Amino acid sequence: xxxxxxxxxxxxxxxxxxxxxxxxxxxxxxxxxxxxxxxxxxxxxxxxxxxxxxxxxxxxxxxxxxxxxxxxxxxxxxxxxxxxxxxxxxxxxxxxxxxxxxxxxxxxxxxxxxxxxxxxxxxxxxxxxxxxxxxxxxxxxxxxxxxxxxxxxxxxxxxxxxxxxxxxxxxxxxxxxxxxxxxxxxxxxxxxxxxxxxxxxxxxxxxxxxxxxxxxxxxxxxxxxxxxxxxxxxxxxxxxxxxxxxxxxxxxxxxxxxxxxxxxxxxxxxxxxxxxxxxxxxxxxxxxxxxxxxxxxxxx
Numbered sequence: 001x002x003x004x005x006x007x008x009x010x011x012x013x014x015x016x017x018x019x020x021x022x023x024x025x026x027x028x029x030x031x032x033x034x035x036x037x038x039x040x041x042x043x044x045x046x047x048x049x050x051x052x053x054x055x056x057x058x059x060x061x062x063x064x065x066x067x068x069x070x071x072x073x074x075x076x077x078x079x080x081x082x083x084x085x086x087x088x089x090x091x092x093x094x095x096x097x098x099x100x101x102x103x104x105x106x107x108x109x110x111x112x113x114x115x116x117x118x119x120x121x122x123x124x125x126x127x128x129x130x131x132x133x134x135x136x137x138x139x140x141x142x143x144x145x146x147x148x149x150x151x152x153x154x155x156x157x158x159x160x161x162x163x164x165x166x167x168x169x170x171x172x173x174x175x176x177x178x179x180x181x182x183x184x185x186x187x188x189x190x191x192x193x194x195x196x197x198x199x200x201x202x203x204x205x206x207x208x209x210x211x212x213x214x215x216x217x218x219x220x221x222x223x224x225x226x227x228x229x230x231x232x233x234x235x236x237x238x239x240x241x242x243x244x245x246x247x248x249x250x251x252x253x254x255x256x257x258x259x260x261x262x263x264x265x266x267x268x269x270x271x272x273x274x275x276x277x278x279x280x281x282x283x284x285x286x287x288x289x290x291x292x293x294x295x296x297x298x299x300x
Contacts, residue, residue, distance in 0.1 A: 001108065001295070004028065004061050006051055006071030006097060010037040010264070010274045012256065013070050013112065016284020021292050025064040028057070033270045040263040052096050058103045068108035068291075072279055073097045098126035101160070102133035110287060111158045112279055115141045118156060127158075136164035140173055145181035145215040148282035149257050150188070152181065152215040155279070157287055172290040184212040188254060196238055198226040198246045207235035209244060216247075216255045221276030223252060249275065257282040 001022050005014045008027035018024055027038055027046045038046045051057050051073075061069065073093040094113065101109045109130075117123045118141070130137060137160050144153040159169050184192065192212055199217055201208045208230060210217060225246050238244070247255070249271055253264065257280045264271045 001067040001291075002065070003068045003070055004064050004066040006057075006061075006069060006100065007073050007093070008038060008046070008071070009034045009278055011041055012258070012278035012281050013072065013110075013284040014038075014042060015258070015262075016279065016281045016286075017070060017288040019281070019285045020288025022068070022288055025066055026061075028060065033266045034274055036265050037263065037274060040265055051093060051100070054096060054099050054103065057096075057100050061100065061104055066104075066106050068110070069101050069104065069106050070110040070112075070284075071097055072112040092122070094122045094126050095129070098129035102129050105133055105162065107162050108291065109135070109160045110291075111160075112284075112287075113156045113158075115154045115156045123158075130158075130160050134162050135160035136162075136166050136168055138167050138169035138173070140170070142173075142283065142286070143181070144280050144283050146178045147176075147280075147286035148178070148182065149255075149280040150182045150184045150186065150215050151217070151219060151255050151280065153218045153280065153283075155283060159287065159291065169290055169294055172293050173287075176286065176290060176293075181215045183214055184216050184255060187257075188212070188251075191254065192251060194243070194245070196244055198230070198244050200224040200226075200246070201233075204231060204233070207233040209233070209236035209238055211237060219252050219256055219276050221273040223247065223249065223272045223276075252276075256280045 003017055003022050003024050005024055005027045008014055008029050014024045014027055024044055026044055028049045029035055030048060030050050035046050035048055047060060049057055049060060097111060137158060139158045141154055141156050144151050161168060196209055196211055198208055199210055223246060226244060230241060249268060253275050256275055256278055
């Protein structure tokens with residue numbers, strides 16, 4: 001299907017849906033640094049757009065005539081890493097996304113966000129808009145480690161299809177979930193030469209040392225080195241900090257399942273933020289594949 005990707009960032013969803021067999025017509029975003037990375041990796045257009053401007057956005061998107069709109073409105077106002085204030089401003093972009101979709105009414109849409117969005121009024125408002133526009137809805141909180149991503153990252157996905165009963169995609173999602181989580185070592189193999197690594201905890205009541213024989217914790221938008229004097233936590237499965245380090249920017253991008261040749265440009269801080277904010281490529285591919293399978297079965 002032909003797709004326009006809103007809030008496309010550096011392109012995790014675009015690449016994932018491309019690998020699932022869809023065609024991306026264009027990406028839209030408003031962050032210059034992410035646009036530079038997107039442009040360095042894709043041949044189709046990337047358009048700088050303030051997606052709060054509904055009329056402008058609709059006009060641009062309609063010019064491409066998409067069958068599907070995908071996107072992940074910024075999630076900081078819903079995230080456990082943020083202030084969790086859904087009225088802080090960025091949460092409004094979830095409603096803007098719904099309004100854009102309802103104006104254009106493509107056959108399909110996909111909206112991705114943090115799992116905490118299920119507790120917000122913004123999701124309720126967006127859902128009402130989608131239902132009024134005639135969409136049947138399937139929503140699911142996916143554990144990325146069961147979707148081909150070596151990361152215990154939980155993400156909310158809402159998929160809509162015009163004139164279709166609710167929960168239509170559930171069988172296609174659930175049958176493709178892996179039976180066990182994917183570990184860092186299983187995914188990266190010889191690419192990573194360490195057994196344990198440091199990931200800065202939000203507080204020292206949590207562990208900071210993780211094994212490559214488990215899924216990575218959520219890759220966040222900051223990547224801090226291990227501080228001198230880090231106090232070993234009871235959950236850290238090591239006795240010594242000798243040789244322990246944080247993951248590199250490249251290793252973090254690989255755990256987000258960006259391919260080896262994917263080009264990240266900009267300074268290190270910007271790259272780390274883009275990687276942490278991105279939808280894991282294989283998570284996008286997982287959702288895109290479920291949609292392809294649904295279409296194949298229902299259009300035979």
